[in-house]
Amino acid sequence: AQSVTQPDIHITVSEGASLELRCNYSYGATPYLFWYVQSPGQGLQLLLKYFSGDTLVQGIKGFEAEFKRSQSSFNLRKPSVHWSDAAEYFCAVGAGGRRALTFGSGTRLQVQP
Amino acid sequence: DAGVIQSPRHEVTEMGQEVTLRCKPISGHDYLFWYRQTMMQGLELLVYFNNKAVMDDSGMPKDRFSAKMPNASFSTLKIQPSEPRDSAVYFCASSPGGETQYFGPGTRLLVL
Numbered sequence: 001a002q003s004v005t006q007p008d009i010h011i012t013v014s015e016g017a018s019l020e021l022r023c024n025y026s027y028g029a030t031p032y033l034f035w036y037v038q039s040p041g042q043g044l045q046l047l048l049k050y051f052s053g054d055t056l057v058q059g060i061k062g063f064e065a066e067f068k069r070s071q072s073s074f075n076l077r078k079p080s081v082h083w084s085d086a087a088e089y090f091c092a093v094g095a096g097g098r099r100a101l102t103f104g105s106g107t108r109l110q111v112q113p
Numbered sequence: 114d115a116g117v118i119q120s121p122r123h124e125v126t127e128m129g130q131e132v133t134l135r136c137k138p139i140s141g142h143d144y145l146f147w148y149r150q151t152m153m154q155g156l157e158l159l160v161y162f163n164n165k166a167v168m169d170d171s172g173m174p175k176d177r178f179s180a181k182m183p184n185a186s187f188s189t190l191k192i193q194p195s196e197p198r199d200s201a202v203y204f205c206a207s208s209p210g211g212e213t214q215y216f217g218p219g220t221r222l223l224v225l
Contacts, residue, residue: 099211103156
């Protein structure tokens with residue numbers, strides 16, 4: 001069965017600073033990988049996804065993520081964080097014939113002015 | 114498109130009462146998922162449908178939970194009887210083909 005680990009529960013960065021959120025997955029084959037963002041009291045919004053091909057994927061709101069098979073990682077990055085990026089970020093993996101996603105525990109991002 | 118629609122957005126009920134959560138998927142999406150989010154367990158799958166048929170309900174406590182999809186544009190998740198441990202945010206998501214899922218705003222359930 002697949003699993004997802006987000007090692008950072010809470011991250012604080014200054015506005016304008018760069019950001020990297022870590023995600024490690026466990027799955028025997030090439031998984032489908034996703035990053036979602038959840039603002040307080042809101043649903044989950046898809047930021048980006050990786051299925052195959054180019055290992056660097058671009059998403060909405062200036063986010064990108066890089067799939068590294070050798071490290072079983074799919075880290076999310078943004079070069080310059082905005083105060084509106086404060087939210088909780090979830091990495092998820094989908095695999096094989098089972099369409100449901102397995103989510104990580106989330107990383108809460110706080111942005112300091 | 115209006116996106117995935119869930120109702121009610123908030124529900125407060127007493128232990129033992131029946132609760133029905135509703136979901137309208139995005140038109141044309143043939144997969145529908147119900148997830149539950151709690152502080153302790155995070156996001157976990159309860160059940161999912163493909164073309165209205167249940168594909169996996171292994172995450173759903175079947176003694177009190179039931180899920181139905183009577184047509185392509187409507188699904189319900191029913192809890193009877195409800196218990197305080199059912200307090201959570203319940204999300205519905207839909208997908209065209211099953212890979213990329215689009216989530217609704219959630220229903221916040223509080224069972225007293």
